[in-house]
Amino acid sequence: MVQQMTEDQILLLIIKYLKELKKEEFQNIIEELQPYDIAKLYKNLPSKHRYKFLLFLNPRQIAELIQELDIKLQHDVLHKLGIEKSSTVMDLMDNDDLADLLNELSVDKIQEYLTAMKTEESETVKNLMRFPPDTAGGIMTNRYVWIRIYYTVREAVDKFKLFAEYAESLYYLYVLDENKKLVGVVSYRDLLLADMDDKIEDIMFSRVISVPVDMDQEEVAKTIRKYDFIAIPVVDKENKMAGIITVDDLIDVVVEEANEDIEKLSASGKDIDFNTKSHVAAFRRLPWLIFLLFIGLISGSIISNFESTLNKVIALTYFMPMISGMSGNTGTQSLAVVVRGLASHDIDRKTIFNLVLRELGVGLIIGVINGSLIAAIAYFWQGNPMLGLVVGSSLFATLIIGTLAGTIIPLLLYRLKIDPAIASGPLITTLNDIFSLSVYFGMATIFMSHLL
Amino acid sequence: MVQQMTEDQILLLIIKYLKELKKEEFQNIIEELQPYDIAKLYKNLPSKHRYKFLLFLNPRQIAELIQELDIKLQHDVLHKLGIEKSSTVMDLMDNDDLADLLNELSVDKIQEYLTAMKTEESETVKNLMRFPPDTAGGIMTNRYVWIRIYYTVREAVDKFKLFAEYAESLYYLYVLDENKKLVGVVSYRDLLLADMDDKIEDIMFSRVISVPVDMDQEEVAKTIRKYDFIAIPVVDKENKMAGIITVDDLIDVVVEEANEDIEKLSASGKDIDFNTKSHVAAFRRLPWLIFLLFIGLISGSIISNFESTLNKVIALTYFMPMISGMSGNTGTQSLAVVVRGLASHDIDRKTIFNLVLRELGVGLIIGVINGSLIAAIAYFWQGNPMLGLVVGSSLFATLIIGTLAGTIIPLLLYRLKIDPAIASGPLITTLNDIFSLSVYFGMATIFMSHLL
Incomplete structure (x- = not known):
C-alpha cells in the first residue's frame, strides 16, 4: 500500500498514527522506507x-535516520534522546559517520557520550577520530568481515552470515594473518562460485589493492574509480588492516572535491551553499575580493605611468577592456583544463613538457587569429593602420602570455605541493591584466610617433 | 610472489613468458591482477x-581488458582478434560498455559484429544502443538477477548462485511479476539474515526506488547518492524492469558532469584533456574567445562615448581595470555558488527567492566595504575627494549589479531549461564589464564639473 503513496500522503498518515499512538501501523510504514526517506519525513x-x-x-532506525540528517538536526536528535539512549544509538551507527558527528561536539560532550557507549565501539570511534577527516583514515569504517587464510569456503560463509547484520559492506571478505596483516581478499561472488570445501587460500586474490591510512581522500577516490571496486581496504604502515572505505562514501568525496575545485577556480570562498547566511557568505568572499582590489590597483598604476601616451591617443583606452579581458579569458580556459587534468591524471615530467608545448601551440593559433581580426577591426573603426598594428600585435602577445600563465602557474603550484586550483580564475585573470596592459601600453609608447 | 613485485618487474616477466611461450606461467600472473592492471600492462x-x-x-579476460582501454586501443584489439573471436569476447562484455564501444563504429561494422554474436546478447545490446548515452537507459546494463514474488529464500539463493558468474552486480535481487513489472527488491544481506523457508514476499522491500529509462544521468547520480545504493533499477513507462545502473558507473558520471560544469564555467571548450592536440584544442576554444572579443569591443565603444570626459580627467582610466575586474570577480563567485548548488539541490520558487535575497545582501555588504575602501584610496592617491566619491560609489553600485547578475542569469537559464553553467565565467565577467563601465563613466560625466 505504502508503495503507491506520495510523500505528502505518507506524512499525513504518520502524523495521524503518532496522534493516535498507533505504533504498530507506524512501524509498518517506516519499515518500507529508506533511511533517506525517513530523514525527509522527519525534516x-x-x-x-x-x-x-x-x-x-x-535504536537501529534512529541510527540510520541520524546519518542522513545535517549536523544541526543531529544534535537536536541527540538532545531529545538524552545521553543514555543516544549512546545506544551511537553503538549502532557506522563508525565513520559517528566520528564525523562527534568531531563537531565539545570535548566534554564527546567524553560524556563515549563513556556511555560500549567500550568496544567507543574505542573504535576514538581511533577513527585521530585521523584527519580528509584522509583514508578519516573516512574509513571498521565494519568489515575478516577471515583466516586456512578457512574453508564453508567457514567463511558461516562467519559472513554471522556478521551480515553489522558489516557495512558485504561484498568482500578480507583475509588477515595472525598479526592482522592483510594477505588476501575474496569477493562474495568468489564464495558463491567455489566449492564449500575449497580452501580460502586457493581462491583468494593475494595481490590486494589497498590504500594507506594517510592517503588523501581524493587519491582514494581516484584508486577506487580505476578499479571499479565497491569497497577498498585501508592499511597502516605495516600493512595491518585498519578499515574499509565504501564507494558510496567516495562518491560524496568526488562531489566535494569537484566543488572545492570550482570554489577555488572562482575564488568564491569556502563552503558557501544555498543555506549560508548573507553576512557569512559576504565575509567568506571578502578576503579574495579585497586582495583582487589591490591587484586591480596595480593595473591602474601601470596605466598612470603611461599618462602622456594616453593623453595623446585617447582611442587606446577603447581597446583596453578587450585586451585585458581576452588574456584573462584564455588564461582561465587553460587553468580549467590543467586543474581538472590534475584531478584525474598522474603527472610526470613528460606530461608537463607536452602540456606546456601544447598550450604554446594553442596560444600561437588563437593569438594569430584573434590578433589579425582585431587589427582589421581597429583599422576600420579608427581609420588608423598603425593603431591596428599596435592593438593586433599586443593581443597576439598577450594571448600567448595569458595561455602560458594559465598553464604554468597551476603546474608550478602543483610541483610545490600547493593546491593548483588556488591559482584561482580571478587571480590568473588579474595577473594577466597586468601583463597585458604593460605589453599594450609599452607597444603603444614605442610606436607613439607613428600613432599620431 | 606477484604481490610483492613492482609493475615494471611484472612487465618484464610477462615479456619473458611471451617470448618463451610459457602460457601457464603467464596465466599465473594474470590471474592475480585486476582488469585495470592488465590494461596498464597491455598499454x-x-x-x-x-x-x-x-x-x-x-575470452573473459579479454572482455575485462577491453573495458579498461580507450576507444582507439579497443578497436585495435578487435582488429587483432578478428570478427569471430571478437564476437565471443563481446558476448562476455558488460552490455553498457559494449554499447558504448559499438556506438563508435561504422554501421557496417556494427552489423558485422552483431550478426556474429549470440542472438540473445546482440538483441540486448541493440536495445541498449537505442537510448541516448547520457540517460539512464544509455548507461544501464541488463546483467541483473530477478526472482518471482512466490519464491522462497532457498529458491532465490539457488538462482542467485546460478547467475553469479554473469551478473554485474550481486548486491540486490529484483522481484518481477509475470509482466516483468518491478514489484520488490531484496538485498543479499536480507537473504543471509532470513530463514531458508521464508517467502520472498515477506522479506522484500516493496517500495522500490527506481529511475525511469529517460532520466538524465546526472539525476540518476543524485538519486543514488541520496540513497547510498550499490545499484539502482531502471524501469520503463509501465514500470517494467529495463536494467540496472551500478554505482561504479555513476562515480564516473559525477566526475564527467563536474568537469563539464568547470569547462562551461571557464568557457574552456568541450572535451579538452591532456592528450588533445594543439590545433584541436585551439579550435574548440576559439568560438568563445571570438565571441568574447566582440563583447569586449562593446565595452570599448562605451568608453569611446565618454571620450570628452576621459580627455578631461585622464585619472579616470586608472580605476577602470579595478572596477570592471571587481564586478567580474564577484559575478563569477555568485555564478559558481549557483551552478554547483543546482547540481546537488532540487530547486523551488522559495529557494530561488531566498537565494536572490541572500545575494543582494552579500552584494550590499561587499559593496559598502570595498566601495569605502577604494574611495579612501582614490582620494589619497589622486588628492581629489570628488574622484574618490565617484570611484567609490561606482564600485558600490557595480558590485551589487555584478553579484545579482551572477545569481539571476544562471537561475533564469535554469528556468528556461538551458544549462546554467553555459552562462560561463567569462560571459558573466564580460557582461559585468559593460554594466560597470557604463555606471562608472555615467557617474563621472554627471559629476564632471566637480571633478575638474
Whole structure:
C-alpha cells in the first residue's frame, strides 16, 4: 500500500498514527522506507511531533535516520534522546559517520557520550577520530568481515552470515594473518562460485589493492574509480588492516572535491551553499575580493605611468577592456583544463613538457587569429593602420602570455605541493591584466610617433 | 610472489613468458591482477608483443581488458582478434560498455559484429544502443538477477548462485511479476539474515526506488547518492524492469558532469584533456574567445562615448581595470555558488527567492566595504575627494549589479531549461564589464564639473 503513496500522503498518515499512538501501523510504514526517506519525513514533520516520532523508532532506525540528517538536526536528535539512549544509538551507527558527528561536539560532550557507549565501539570511534577527516583514515569504517587464510569456503560463509547484520559492506571478505596483516581478499561472488570445501587460500586474490591510512581522500577516490571496486581496504604502515572505505562514501568525496575545485577556480570562498547566511557568505568572499582590489590597483598604476601616451591617443583606452579581458579569458580556459587534468591524471615530467608545448601551440593559433581580426577591426573603426598594428600585435602577445600563465602557474603550484586550483580564475585573470596592459601600453609608447 | 613485485618487474616477466611461450606461467600472473592492471600492462607492452598477449588470454579476460582501454586501443584489439573471436569476447562484455564501444563504429561494422554474436546478447545490446548515452537507459546494463514474488529464500539463493558468474552486480535481487513489472527488491544481506523457508514476499522491500529509462544521468547520480545504493533499477513507462545502473558507473558520471560544469564555467571548450592536440584544442576554444572579443569591443565603444570626459580627467582610466575586474570577480563567485548548488539541490520558487535575497545582501555588504575602501584610496592617491566619491560609489553600485547578475542569469537559464553553467565565467565577467563601465563613466560625466 505504502508503495503507491506520495510523500505528502505518507506524512499525513504518520502524523495521524503518532496522534493516535498507533505504533504498530507506524512501524509498518517506516519499515518500507529508506533511511533517506525517513530523514525527509522527519525534516517535514512539525517539531511538536518529532519527539514522539523518535520514541516510535527502534535504536537501529534512529541510527540510520541520524546519518542522513545535517549536523544541526543531529544534535537536536541527540538532545531529545538524552545521553543514555543516544549512546545506544551511537553503538549502532557506522563508525565513520559517528566520528564525523562527534568531531563537531565539545570535548566534554564527546567524553560524556563515549563513556556511555560500549567500550568496544567507543574505542573504535576514538581511533577513527585521530585521523584527519580528509584522509583514508578519516573516512574509513571498521565494519568489515575478516577471515583466516586456512578457512574453508564453508567457514567463511558461516562467519559472513554471522556478521551480515553489522558489516557495512558485504561484498568482500578480507583475509588477515595472525598479526592482522592483510594477505588476501575474496569477493562474495568468489564464495558463491567455489566449492564449500575449497580452501580460502586457493581462491583468494593475494595481490590486494589497498590504500594507506594517510592517503588523501581524493587519491582514494581516484584508486577506487580505476578499479571499479565497491569497497577498498585501508592499511597502516605495516600493512595491518585498519578499515574499509565504501564507494558510496567516495562518491560524496568526488562531489566535494569537484566543488572545492570550482570554489577555488572562482575564488568564491569556502563552503558557501544555498543555506549560508548573507553576512557569512559576504565575509567568506571578502578576503579574495579585497586582495583582487589591490591587484586591480596595480593595473591602474601601470596605466598612470603611461599618462602622456594616453593623453595623446585617447582611442587606446577603447581597446583596453578587450585586451585585458581576452588574456584573462584564455588564461582561465587553460587553468580549467590543467586543474581538472590534475584531478584525474598522474603527472610526470613528460606530461608537463607536452602540456606546456601544447598550450604554446594553442596560444600561437588563437593569438594569430584573434590578433589579425582585431587589427582589421581597429583599422576600420579608427581609420588608423598603425593603431591596428599596435592593438593586433599586443593581443597576439598577450594571448600567448595569458595561455602560458594559465598553464604554468597551476603546474608550478602543483610541483610545490600547493593546491593548483588556488591559482584561482580571478587571480590568473588579474595577473594577466597586468601583463597585458604593460605589453599594450609599452607597444603603444614605442610606436607613439607613428600613432599620431 | 606477484604481490610483492613492482609493475615494471611484472612487465618484464610477462615479456619473458611471451617470448618463451610459457602460457601457464603467464596465466599465473594474470590471474592475480585486476582488469585495470592488465590494461596498464597491455598499454606498456611493446606493440610487437600485443598480439601474443591477447592469444594467451581467455575470452573473459579479454572482455575485462577491453573495458579498461580507450576507444582507439579497443578497436585495435578487435582488429587483432578478428570478427569471430571478437564476437565471443563481446558476448562476455558488460552490455553498457559494449554499447558504448559499438556506438563508435561504422554501421557496417556494427552489423558485422552483431550478426556474429549470440542472438540473445546482440538483441540486448541493440536495445541498449537505442537510448541516448547520457540517460539512464544509455548507461544501464541488463546483467541483473530477478526472482518471482512466490519464491522462497532457498529458491532465490539457488538462482542467485546460478547467475553469479554473469551478473554485474550481486548486491540486490529484483522481484518481477509475470509482466516483468518491478514489484520488490531484496538485498543479499536480507537473504543471509532470513530463514531458508521464508517467502520472498515477506522479506522484500516493496517500495522500490527506481529511475525511469529517460532520466538524465546526472539525476540518476543524485538519486543514488541520496540513497547510498550499490545499484539502482531502471524501469520503463509501465514500470517494467529495463536494467540496472551500478554505482561504479555513476562515480564516473559525477566526475564527467563536474568537469563539464568547470569547462562551461571557464568557457574552456568541450572535451579538452591532456592528450588533445594543439590545433584541436585551439579550435574548440576559439568560438568563445571570438565571441568574447566582440563583447569586449562593446565595452570599448562605451568608453569611446565618454571620450570628452576621459580627455578631461585622464585619472579616470586608472580605476577602470579595478572596477570592471571587481564586478567580474564577484559575478563569477555568485555564478559558481549557483551552478554547483543546482547540481546537488532540487530547486523551488522559495529557494530561488531566498537565494536572490541572500545575494543582494552579500552584494550590499561587499559593496559598502570595498566601495569605502577604494574611495579612501582614490582620494589619497589622486588628492581629489570628488574622484574618490565617484570611484567609490561606482564600485558600490557595480558590485551589487555584478553579484545579482551572477545569481539571476544562471537561475533564469535554469528556468528556461538551458544549462546554467553555459552562462560561463567569462560571459558573466564580460557582461559585468559593460554594466560597470557604463555606471562608472555615467557617474563621472554627471559629476564632471566637480571633478575638474
